[in-house]
Amino acid sequence: MLTAVRPKSREIKRIEREGDRLLFYSDHGVLALEPKSDSIVRVLYTVQEHFSGKEKPGVVRKETCGDWSYTELKETVELSLKSIKVSVKKESGAVSFFKTCGTGNAQLLFKERDKDPKDFEEFETFRLAGVEQKTRTIDTADGKKQVLEDPLKVSTGKSYHIRFNFELKDEALYGLGQQEKGFASLRGRTIYVHQGNRKIAMPMFVSTAGYGILTDTYSPLIFNDNENGTYIYTEADQELDYYFMAGSMNEVIRGYRFLTGKAALLPKWSLGYVQSQERYETQEEILATVKKSRDLGIGMDCLVLDWISWPDNEWGQKSYDASRFPDPKGMIDKMHDDHVHFMISIWPTMAGNTDNHKEFKERDLFLPASTCYDPFKKEARELYFDQLKRTHFSYGTDAWWCDSSEPFTPEWNHLMRVEESKLYNEYCSEAGLRMEYEYSNAFPLYHAMGIYENQRKAQDEAAAGAAEQVTEKRVCNLTRSAYTGQQRYGTIMWSGDTDASWDTLKDQVAIGLHFSASGIPYWTNDIGAFFVKRGMFWYWDGKYDDTVDNNGYSELYTRWYQYAAFLPVFRAHGTDCRRELWNFKGEFYDALLKTNKLRYSLIPYIYSEVGKVWLNDNSLIRWLAFDFTSDKNTWDITDQFMFGESIMVCPVVDAMYYGEDGKLIETAKTRKVYFPEGCDWYDFYTCRKYTGGTAEEIEVPLDTILLFVKDGSIIPVTEPALSTEEQTGDIEYRRFGNVTAPYEMYTDAGDGYAYERGEYIIKDIR
Numbered sequence: 001m002l003t004a005v006r007p008k009s010r011e012i013k014r015i016e017r018e019g020d021r022l023l024f025y026s027d028h029g030v031l032a033l034e035p036k037s038d039s040i041v042r043v044l045y046t047v048q049e050h051f052s053g054k055e056k057p058g059v060v061r062k063e064t065c066g067d068w069s070y071t072e073l074k075e076t077v078e079l080s081l082k083s084i085k086v087s088v089k090k091e092s093g094a095v096s097f098f099k100t101c102g103t104g105n106a107q108l109l110f111k112e113r114d115k116d117p118k119d120f121e122e123f124e125t126f127r128l129a130g131v132e133q134k135t136r137t138i139d140t141a142d143g144k145k146q147v148l149e150d151p152l153k154v155s156t157g158k159s160y161h162i163r164f165n166f167e168l169k170d171e172a173l174y175g176l177g178q179q180e181k182g183f184a185s186l187r188g189r190t191i192y193v194h195q196g197n198r199k200i201a202m203p204m205f206v207s208t209a210g211y212g213i214l215t216d217t218y219s220p221l222i223f224n225d226n227e228n229g230t231y232i233y234t235e236a237d238q239e240l241d242y243y244f245m246a247g248s249m250n251e252v253i254r255g256y257r258f259l260t261g262k263a264a265l266l267p268k269w270s271l272g273y274v275q276s277q278e279r280y281e282t283q284e285e286i287l288a289t290v291k292k293s294r295d296l297g298i299g300m301d302c303l304v305l306d307w308i309s310w311p312d313n314e315w316g317q318k319s320y321d322a323s324r325f326p327d328p329k330g331m332i333d334k335m336h337d338d339h340v341h342f343m344i345s346i347w348p349t350m351a352g353n354t355d356n357h358k359e360f361k362e363r364d365l366f367l368p369a370s371t372c373y374d375p376f377k378k379e380a381r382e383l384y385f386d387q388l389k390r391t392h393f394s395y396g397t398d399a400w401w402c403d404s405s406e407p408f409t410p411e412w413n414h415l416m417r418v419e420e421s422k423l424y425n426e427y428c429s430e431a432g433l434r435m436e437y438e439y440s441n442a443f444p445l446y447h448a449m450g451i452y453e454n455q456r457k458a459q460d461e462a463a464a465g466a467a468e469q470v471t472e473k474r475v476c477n478l479t480r481s482a483y484t485g486q487q488r489y490g491t492i493m494w495s496g497d498t499d500a501s502w503d504t505l506k507d508q509v510a511i512g513l514h515f516s517a518s519g520i521p522y523w524t525n526d527i528g529a530f531f532v533k534r535g536m537f538w539y540w541d542g543k544y545d546d547t548v549d550n551n552g553y554s555e556l557y558t559r560w561y562q563y564a565a566f567l568p569v570f571r572a573h574g575t576d577c578r579r580e581l582w583n584f585k586g587e588f589y590d591a592l593l594k595t596n597k598l599r600y601s602l603i604p605y606i607y608s609e610v611g612k613v614w615l616n617d618n619s620l621i622r623w624l625a626f627d628f629t630s631d632k633n634t635w636d637i638t639d640q641f642m643f644g645e646s647i648m649v650c651p652v653v654d655a656m657y658y659g660e661d662g663k664l665i666e667t668a669k670t671r672k673v674y675f676p677e678g679c680d681w682y683d684f685y686t687c688r689k690y691t692g693g694t695a696e697e698i699e700v701p702l703d704t705i706l707l708f709v710k711d712g713s714i715i716p717v718t719e720p721a722l723s724t725e726e727q728t729g730d731i732e733y734r735r736f737g738n739v740t741a742p743y744e745m746y747t748d749a750g751d752g753y754a755y756e757r758g759e760y761i762i763k764d765i766r
Contacts, residue, residue, distance in 0.1 A: 010116070012090045015077060020064035022079055024088060029118075031093050035065040038082035039246040040255050042216075043095055044239055047120045047160070052238035054438070056216055057445060058484025059243070061259045084109070084246045092117060097244050099210060109211045109246060113165035113230075118240055121161045125236065125437045126153040133369035141497065141531075141540065142197055142412045143307070143347065143404055144315055146370050151433055159236040159438055164215070168230055171209035172635040174249070174517035174623055176223055177202030177482075178495060182510030184636040187225055192424040194220035194441060195406030195431075195481045197539075198496035201441045202518035203232075203484060204256060208629050212252030214259065214519075216241040218442040218483070220428050235428055236437040249517070249626045254617040256519035263487035263521050264452070265614040266569075267474040268750035269341050270399070270492070271606050272301025272724045273596055274571035276343075277579040278530070279306035282324045283331045289580060290340050294722055298581055298593065299600045301723045302341040304401060304478075304573070309344060315351035316371070318387045329395040336396065339723035343399035343478065344392055348372045348384075348407050348447060356387050367434045372407040375443060376435065381450025389458055399476035400451055405444040406481040408434065417538040444481035451477050452489035456753075472752035478569075482520055492522040492569050500529035500542035500553065500574075505560055506653040510638040512567065513623045521613045521620050524569035528557040532576035543660050547577035550662040554588040555655060555702070561592050562705035563651035565599040566643045568610070568620045591703035598705075600720035604731050604745075607724075608716065609644035611746030611760065620644060628676035631693070637674060646713035646736075648681065650706035657702060670697040673706060680711040682736040709736040714743035714765055724750070733765055742766050 007028070014025040024031040032051070034042040044051055070079045079086040085098040085106055094117040098106035112118070129152040136147050172185035176193055178200035183189070186205060193201045203221055206212040215221065219236040234240070245255035257263065275293065280286045286303060293300045309325065310317040320328050332342045349371045350357040360366055360373055365380040367373070374380045385393075388400075410426040411418070431440040452475045463470040475490035482493050495511060498504050508525050515523050532542040532553065544553035564570055572579040581592045599606075612618045619626070622642045624634035640650045650673050659665045675681045677693030684707035690696065700706055709715060715734045721727040735741050748760035 010092045020066045035068050041244050045118050046239040059259050060261050119163040125156045125159050127156045128368035128433050129154045140412045162240050163231050163233045165231045171207045173205045175205035177518050178511050178515040182507030184638050191223040192420050194427045197409045204518050206249040206252045212245045214243040218439045257617040260485040261488040264490040268724050269301040270476050273299050274302040275300050276304035276573040278575040299596050304343045306345045314354045316347040316349045317354040319391045332396040339725040341398040345401040345403050375446035385454035402479040405479045442483050445483040445486050448489040448491050487520045495525040497530040499531040516619050516621050522568045524567050524571050526574045527560050527564045527572040530574045548583045551658040552660045552662045554584050555658045558588050558591045559652045562595050565595050566649040594703050597720035601717050604716040608746040631677045646710050648708045670699050681708040711737035712739040712741045714741045
């Protein structure tokens with residue numbers, strides 16, 4: 001007969017306080033509780049003798065909180081802080097968190113599963129051997145990719161698959177980055193948290209029950225909540241490491257920033273309209289687009305040059321094709337004269353025949369079997385920006401588009417869409433062989449770190465050596481992926497290469513809110529979707545082969561444009577058809593221009609709210625449940641959201657006028673709006689009052705997006721202009737409701753880093 005081998009006991013046998021850590025020892029492993037504030041506690045668990053001490057770049061808060069005590073009871077050990085109590089079961093080491101109330105009672109917020117709360121499984125990790133590897137280069141809509149064939153691997157040691165089991169109550173969860181499909185709560189789902197073209201991995205969620213969990217891992221992970229259990233599974237770690245943050249969901253976001261750093265403030269111009277498409281091919285075309293926009297009275301603050309600015313067959317080279325861009329500095333200077341900023345697409349990969357590639361190869365600064373540089377090495381990050389400084393930055397480029405910041409996207413190598421679990425395993429295999437397995441979700445974090453730190457260093461050095469004052473530019477980096485702490489680096493994320501349909505537009509609203517709930521504030525998408533037509537591959541799945549000649553697509557684009565006007569960054573982009581406003585005719589053009597002017601009229605409000613993202617650790621876009629948690633009707637609303645402190649946005653996400661074939665349809669020109677309870681609401685345009693806790697069908701003409709303002713709010717507005725730099729008119733303060741309505745108006749220089757030195761103004765408007 002088989003013999004049962006008993007597992008190691010998890011019973012706590014010894015407890016000791018070591019500085020500001022409380023340690024629990026069992027035969028199975030070591031548990032540490034490390035308070036970081038009166039409402040945040042770090043939980044560490046290892047089955048080794050010691051914690052690893054490995055670099056964890058996302059969390060920068062090293063200080064601990066020493067104002068706590070603990071009590072040993074018969075069955076538990078209780079650590080008491082000002083706001084919460086942490087209880088550890090002696091029998092299993094399971095940890096529970098309670099909110100302490102003034103009455104002496106405690107409310108359970110979150111608990112690990114009593115039985116086997118933390119599971120570890122050791123495995124061997126591998127990386128590509130330092131020998132010539134057999135690869136093939138393929139062309140995809142996501143750029144050129146090196147695909148491994150029969151990889152030669154070497155062992156790099158041991159790691160652990162870790163499963164952290166817990167129990168949930170009647171609560172909704174939001175976060176874990178960006179998925180491809182839109183839904184409300186994470187409850188009842190399996191979420192694969194890894195990087196992808198249309199996915200952004202973030203290891204944090206928040207709960208309507210009054211807490212959040214940040215798992216400090218840099219490997220892929222899985223969240224699961226179904227009949228197989230409720231847990232987080234991390235792919236490769238030396239120890240379990242997570243932070244429990246108590247408070248409302250808005251307070252949890254502040255806790256996340258307390259741990260991982262403040263969100264750098266974007267330049268004011270980045271909040272105006274950003275014009276992009278795949279792609280502008282010449283200097284002449286770019287300048288003509290700027291001129292026509294201004295001639296037609298279309299507000300625009302930035303124009304973007306997408307890929308292949310480089311000479312033919314020199315993929316990723318950080319220089320221009322002189323035949324198409326004979327005077328890049330002169331081009332950018334002319335744009336600046338017209339108050340338009342310039343962003344350029346740059347890639348982490350460099351073709352083997354380029355000068356950029358040769359420099360990296362000489363210093364052995366590529367990831368294995370790849371033309372992608374290795375941002376995990378400080379030297380590589382410095383060289384990457386040094387190459388930018390010699391060309392693009394010296395020409396006056398204002399912003400970067402760090403495309404393909406998850407350079408390994410195996411899902412785009414498939415003709416059809418494959419299962420999520422298969423994509424997860426393919427990503428782990430592909431990325432884990434080229435990067436250290438335990439850091440295989442962290443490429444975008446290190447990539448953004450290099451851009452931010454080295455641009456600021458270059459500007460500081462230029463200022464130190466200059467006889468006159470040097471204009472300082474805030475780092476502005478549009479990039480497709482992110483990870484813990486990336487808000488520190490001036491990054492804006494977007495939802496990847498989407499396809500055009502009403503279902504996609506619906507999904508975008510929810511996935512953007514989940515991303516914002518993960519702690520990083522700046523997010524946008526491709527207005528009208530990247531792919532408009534239907535192609536052979538699964539991802540090229542637009543519904544409109546005749547693009548702007550189809551009234552159905554023009555309606556979709558118009559509604560998408562209206563929605564995107566209330567995202568942190570307002571940006572058009574895509575392939576298959578031109579994206580300038582004048583390509584849309586008649587009523588559609590009029591509606592687009594009206595929305596463009598609406599965005600510019602609200603720039604004083606938007607910039608003030610963005611200032612408070614930095615100053616107060618706010619979120620610019622939020623689920624309604626963040627501000628109205630006690631109203632459970634808000635928990636599952638996916639097509640309304642808060643924009644700043646006061647405005648509720650209700651975009652249209654269904655066709656009302658035209659079908660996919662472009663023919664007129666008969667349907668109601670209304671949408672249902674729910675008004676959260678707790679306050680009254682006012683129509684932004686008419687000031688009509690609506691009672692909180694009610695719902696109503698409201699008419700939505702083609703040229704209108706529904707906006708409602710909380711009772712007691714002040715909204716600063718101004719006259720629209722052709723750019724934010726040209727908005728010099730008076731600010732009008734509009735009060736909604738009859739109650740006293742103070743508003744803190746944030747202003748600063750709009751660019752540069754003087755705001756970090758306290759050079760900003762908070763005007764108290766009453």
